Amino acid sequence: MSASKREDLVRNALKSFNRGGFHALGMDRLAKETGVSKTAIYKHFRTKEDLILAVLRLRDEQFRNWMVRRVEALAQSPREQLLAVFDTLGEWFDEPEFRSCMFIKASSEYQDHSHPVHAAAAEHKRLLNQYLNRLAGAAGAEAPEMLARQLMLLMEGAIVLAHLHAPGTIAADARAAAAALMDQQGL
Amino acid sequence: MSASKREDLVRNALKSFNRGGFHALGMDRLAKETGVSKTAIYKHFRTKEDLILAVLRLRDEQFRNWMVRRVEALAQSPREQLLAVFDTLGEWFDEPEFRSCMFIKASSEYQDHSHPVHAAAAEHKRLLNQYLNRLAGAAGAEAPEMLARQLMLLMEGAIVLAHLHAPGTIAADARAAAAALMDQQGL
DNA sequence: TCGTGCATTGACAGAACGGTCAATGTTTTT
DNA sequence: AAAAACATTGACCGTTCTGTCAATGCACGA
Numbered sequence: 001m002s003a004s005k006r007e008d009l010v011r012n013a014l015k016s017f018n019r020g021g022f023h024a025l026g027m028d029r030l031a032k033e034t035g036v037s038k039t040a041i042y043k044h045f046r047t048k049e050d051l052i053l054a055v056l057r058l059r060d061e062q063f064r065n066w067m068v069r070r071v072e073a074l075a076q077s078p079r080e081q082l083l084a085v086f087d088t089l090g091e092w093f094d095e096p097e098f099r100s101c102m103f104i105k106a107s108s109e110y111q112d113h114s115h116p117v118h119a120a121a122a123e124h125k126r127l128l129n130q131y132l133n134r135l136a137g138a139a140g141a142e143a144p145e146m147l148a149r150q151l152m153l154l155m156e157g158a159i160v161l162a163h164l165h166a167p168g169t170i171a172a173d174a175r176a177a178a179a180a181l182m183d184q185q186g187l
Numbered sequence: 188m189s190a191s192k193r194e195d196l197v198r199n200a201l202k203s204f205n206r207g208g209f210h211a212l213g214m215d216r217l218a219k220e221t222g223v224s225k226t227a228i229y230k231h232f233r234t235k236e237d238l239i240l241a242v243l244r245l246r247d248e249q250f251r252n253w254m255v256r257r258v259e260a261l262a263q264s265p266r267e268q269l270l271a272v273f274d275t276l277g278e279w280f281d282e283p284e285f286r287s288c289m290f291i292k293a294s295s296e297y298q299d300h301s302h303p304v305h306a307a308a309a310e311h312k313r314l315l316n317q318y319l320n321r322l323a324g325a326a327g328a329e330a331p332e333m334l335a336r337q338l339m340l341l342m343e344g345a346i347v348l349a350h351l352h353a354p355g356t357i358a359a360d361a362r363a364a365a366a367a368l369m370d371q372q373g374l
Numbered sequence: 375t376c377g378t379g380c381a382t383t384g385a386c387a388g389a390a391c392g393g394t395c396a397a398t399g400t401t402t403t404t
Numbered sequence: 405a406a407a408a409a410c411a412t413t414g415a416c417c418g419t420t421c422t423g424t425c426a427a428t429g430c431a432c433g434a
Contacts (some may be wrong), residue, residue, distance in 0.1 A: 004383095021296050023210035026421060037383055042423065099298050107351050108295035109208050111286050122351045149357070150341075150364040157344030164294050164309045170336070177337040180371045181364055192411095211381080213391060224413055323384065 005043050009036050012064075014055045022052055022109045054108075056120045059102050064127060078139035079187050082132070086178055089155065090171030093162040093180065100163035104140055104156070111136075115129065130154065141185040150181050193231050196223050201249075202260050203241045205286055207245065209239055209304075217338045236304065239293075241349050251314060265326035266374050269319070269338065271366055276356030280349040286348035291343070315339065328372040333353045 016025060028047060031038040045051040067088050074084040092098060103121035110117040127145040132151050136144035158174040188295040204212060214235060218225040230264050233285040262273040279374040281286060290308035319338050325330035345361040 018300075021210060021298070023208060024296065027423080028420075036383095039424080040382055043381075046423095048422065055295040067404090100295065104291070104347055104351075105295040107289065107347075109211065111206075111350075113210070119352075125348065125351055131265065146363070152348060153341050153344030153357070153361050155188045155336075155344065156347040157340030157342065160200070160291055160294075160343040160347060161312065161339060163298075164305075164312050166424090170340070172337045173333065174340050177364075177368055178339060180231060180368055183371070184367045187244075215390075226393090226414085227412055229393065233393095280391080323405075 008040065009034055010046060010051070010054050010058050012036075013051060014058055014100035014102075017052070017055055018097070018102060022106065024173050028160035040078070052117055056102065056106060056117065056124070060120075060124045060127070064131070065122075067128075068131065075089075078135045079182065081154055082139060082182060082187075083137050083175055083178060085135075085151070085155070085159070086171055087134070089158055089162075089174065090167070093158075093171055098162070101156075101159045102174060104159060123151070125156075127157070136185075139182075139187050141187060142184070147181060151178055154178055155179075192223075194232060196221055196228065197238070199223075199244050200238060201246055201289075203240070204242055205284070207365050211291065213254050217367070227232060233295075239243055239304055240307060242302065243311070245288065247311045250311075251318070254315075255318065263320045266369065269326060269369060269374075270362055270365060272319070272322075272338070273343070273345070273358055273362035276349075276361065277354070280354035280358055282346075285349070285354070288343075289347045291346060297309060312343075313337070315342070323372075326369075326374050328369070328374060330372065334368060334372050338365055341365055341368075 013030060016030055016033045019025075020029075020111040027041065031041060034041070041051065043052065049173055067085070068093065070088040071081050071084045075081045104123045106117050107121040110121075112118060112124075122135055129148055129152050133144055136147040136151070141147045154174045154177055158170050162168075162170045199218060201221045203217055207216075208210075214225055214228065220226060221228070228238065232241065254272070257275040257278065258268050258271045261274055262268045290311045293304050294308040297308075299305060301308075316335055316339050319335035320331055323334040323338070328334045341361045341364050345357050349355075349357045
């Protein structure tokens with residue numbers, strides 16, 4: 001039962017950290033919100049930072065799995081899938097629990113590049129870039145790395161602006177921009 | 188002298204908050220770093236939040252002034268100026284003190300849209316959007332609002348990724364993407 | 375039935391948090 | 405020179421922070 005308890009804790013902590021910030025949410029309130037006493041939490045994780053890292057690992061897996069699945073459900077060809085990425089973003093933005101990207105927030109609160117939390121955030125984005133890179137290559141882009149980096153720009157920008165203002169047409173704007181960039185690469 | 192003392196305080200606080208986060212940096216350390224005692228700070232600002240709002244007001248003015256000036260120095264025609272925006276971003280990213288955008292970080296730490304700090308961040312981005320909008324209109328874009336929103340996506344994305352990874356080619360990638368989007372609008 | 379081991383707990387420690395206040399300079403006015 | 409006005413300070417308040425620990429409950433094997 002210990003493993004599943006731990007997973008439950010991380011899953012609940014994910015939700016709590018998503019609402020409050022990392023520094024803003026203390027361990028006492030976290031204990032209350034997860035229903036796990038502080039001492040029990042510290043049995044599983046040596047420090048708050050370790051717990052945050054576990055939360056980010058779960059979130060990385062969760063988010064990338066979800067995105068790949070949704071994209072594959074929405075479109076078949078690599079070209080269409082690249083566009084579908086922005087449709088999935090739109091779905092995400094419209095969720096009532098949407099509160100920006102946990103990794104962008106993490107890198108905002110842990111600015112030092114050598115900090116493990118910052119490194120975890122960077123790694124997550126690197127993996128997303130890799131995914132777009134693969135799609136761009138399969139779609140036959142002339143410069144797949146460049147296209148992937150540019151689509152990453154649109155994606156991160158969309159996340160930030162959807163959180164700052166209301167979601168509105170942001171995902172659609174990003175999708176249209178992505179289409180234009182793909183056009184330019186002969187897709 | 189009171190007015191200038193206050194301005195000094197805000198200017199120094201701006202630097203300090205830029206290094207540490209908003210929640211992460213306490214008032215005691217802030218007092219030490221600014222050289223102004225805590226009591227003196229609270230003479231000028233009722234709460235920490237008020238000080239943060241003053242810092243953000245200064246940063247908004249500072250940043251937008253700097254960007255407009257640099258852009259006008261780098262290019263004359265509206266079309267060239269739109270591209271020059273991304274050159275100025277590149278200059279910013281390469282500064283050793285670059286630590287992402289203060290407003291993105293603010294909206295990360297103050298997620299509630301009704302929170303004054305979040306609102307200040309949203310307003311800053313709205314003003315930047317307005318600036319791009321004006322340039323896009325002057326350049327003769329077919330859909331200037333749309334183009335401005337898309338360039339905002341590239342800009343915010345570039346800031347986030349330049350902070351997460353190293354600056355690298357990010358500003359150049361964003362500039363190339365902007366050129367493609369402007370092409371599409373007949374510019 | 376009695377231990378043995380493990381999970382859980384409330385209370386606590388020491389430091390740091392935002393914010394306040396009486397006391398002490400330091401000007402400025404008369 | 406005396407006094408009124410202002411600026412600044414270190415010490416302090418109650419709370420909350422991360423992290424700890426002795427005590428308790430509880431399952432399970434002998």
